[in-house]
């Protein structure tokens with residue numbers, strides 16, 4: 368008999384008509400008209416460098432060979448350069464931020480440790496941490512008092528002698544809150560004083576108006592999670608990295624699963640993406656920021672709704688609709704019927720998921736405009752339905 372795992376993911380309510388999450392994702396993936404606002408992906412790239420690099424690699428049949436197991440040195444150096452970090456850091460290329468998260472948790476945690484995360488947040492982090500430590504303390508942060516983020520003060524209140532790691536997603540999925548330099552420095556002081564590791568998930572870094580890298584202030588205590596899925600628009604290519612001190616990365620090396628390396632074609636695309644970044648970055652950031660204003664205007668028209676963190680420093684934001692009495696899951700369903708894929712709050716919160724809908728907006732302007740009018744429609748229709 369195989370015993371059930373205590374960290375198994377909770378079954379979520381599926382949209383009507385789907386038996387499994389996989390079936391649902393296959394449906395949204397295959398529908399070419401679907402507007403993709405449900406997974407914080409980026410659909411704004413118009414460049415050719417990234418696709419050309421991958422097509423050339425495929426034409427050369429590079430993929431007959433295995434890549435270097437820890438990633439092409441060229442890619443490793445480009446990522447460190449992108450972050451402004453020097454050779455004092457070590458880096459592993461992974462199949463995305465997700466693999467980086469899992470490996471770091473296994474590499475750093477011991478069974479007696481506890482980990483501090485936040486709710487709302489990126490729940491798979493709690494899941495991964497829970498597999499390797501004794502207790503995950505998920506601090507409620509959905510309120511103005513803490514500015515909708517895990518503040519240094521909240522960390523102090525929740526840590527104890529067994530706290531080994533604090534997870535900071537910056538900017539935060541789903542709310543888009545981010546940290547200023549003073550807050551980062553306070554976390555750094557806590558980490559050195561208490562010998563706690565700081566997990567800095569910077570998946571949405573480039574969308575922020577300003578971003579401060581923890582690794583620069585706490586080189587020995589920080590672990591940086593890097594993804595090519597968002598600003599680089601390469602979610603389906605499944606590529607990312609984990610960066611830390613040589614000591615930390617050495618520990619992560621001992622738990623590696625994919626020891627024959629990460630997808631070679633994706634790595635070629637990632638190299639091209641970093642080399643061409645300066646050509647497209649501002650365009651994508653600006654378009655994403657302008658799109659956010661369209662959503663805000665629509666939300667302002669619906670009484671009882673508000674955006675807790677505005678402007679969001681990510682490419683997603685939450686729309687709180689608790690006061691209207693309308694359920695975010697019903698709005699998501701209404702939008703899906705109109706070919707707009709968005710996510711009700713329960714995907715990113717155990718405590719507050721009933722309050723908000725999360726939408727991402729690195730998509731063409733006319734798609735956001737369709738969302739804006741459809742959202743107003745949804746709220747009117749659902750308000751008046753029995």
Ligand SMILES: Cc1ncc(COP(=O)(O)O)c(C=O)c1O
Pocket residue numbers: 406407462463464465466489536540568570593594595596602605606607
């Ligand atoms: C905070 C955060 N970290 C990591 C990931 C996963 O990134 P990847 O696609 O690189 O696995 C996501 C995806 O949405 C995310 O929101």
